[in-house]
Amino acid sequence: MSAQYDQIGVKVADWDVLPVRSEYIEGHTYFKALGSVKGQAVLDLACGDGLYTRQLQARGANRVVGVDISEEMIRVARETEAAQSQGIEYHVSDVADMAPLGVFDCVTAVYLLHYAHSPEHLLRMCRNIHAHLKPGGRFVTYTFNPGFSAKGPNSTRYGITMLDFPESPWEGQAISAELHTKTPFTIHFSHWSQDTYEHALREAGFRDLEWMRPECSAEGLARYGQEFWQDYLDNPHAVALRCER
Ligand SMILES: C[S@@+](CC[C@H](N)C(=O)[O-])C[C@H]1O[C@@H](n2cnc3c(N)ncnc32)[C@H](O)[C@@H]1O
Secondary structure, three states: OHHHHHHHOOHHHHHOOOHHHOOOOHHHHHHHHHOOOOOOEEEEEOOOOOHHHHHHHHOOOOEEEEEEOOHHHHHHHHHHHHHOOOOOEEEEOOHHHOOOOOOEEEEEEEOOHHHOOOHHHHHHHHHHHHHOEEEEEEEEEEEEOOOOOOOOOOOHHHOEEEEOOOOOOOOOOEEEEEEOOOOOEEEEEEOOOHHHHHHHHHHHOOEEEEEEOOOOOHHHHHHHOHHHHHHHHHOOOEEEEEEEO
């Protein structure tokens, strides 16, 4: 999995500017699910090049740590940190094997859990996330939509296409998606059902699980109109999930 993003590298940044990824949908939904981070310690997992990690710090978190399995993504994140210091700490690690980094008010992960390659890997990730939270702390994630439908509209016009998406994906089935950036690239991950995610989180000790479908911000509606977004909102490629320790 590391090699996958080591090769993608800075191409990811092209995708950051697409409407679905911006504050119109993904950022809007994720930060709404997360709530205020002012004065809090936040651990951002699968942080990539630090897109959301920097926003967490800018929103007033008092300690922000980013972790990613890809050396290349962390190299880019550290390069940005060196150029415009925000006091963010970055580490390279698989979340499932992460060494203790302290205790946090919240842990976030935008696009992590569907990279688990087995239920056992998913459980180890969830256990390690739980171990990094203070009692009552929250875990907020954005993950591939377990209910994504081959029959529904694909997200192509929003910058991502599910390739040969099966009508009834099985547990752990390999899924590929093409990202329509200046230099398009393909990502590979696994399909896990809602039950599998919930089982791993509960087994790790999480409670009060709440799934949230993506929403469009008022700015997104004003800029593009409801009709533009409707296909995406009917069959989003990703959803938010929030739970507590
Ligand atoms: C789509 S990128 C998202 C990056 C960032 N969260 C964002 O939204 O800009 C997914 C990231 O997950 C990382 N990743 C995949 N599996 C991981 C694992 N087991 N532990 C840590 N990071 C992982 C990849 O290296 C990649 O940077």
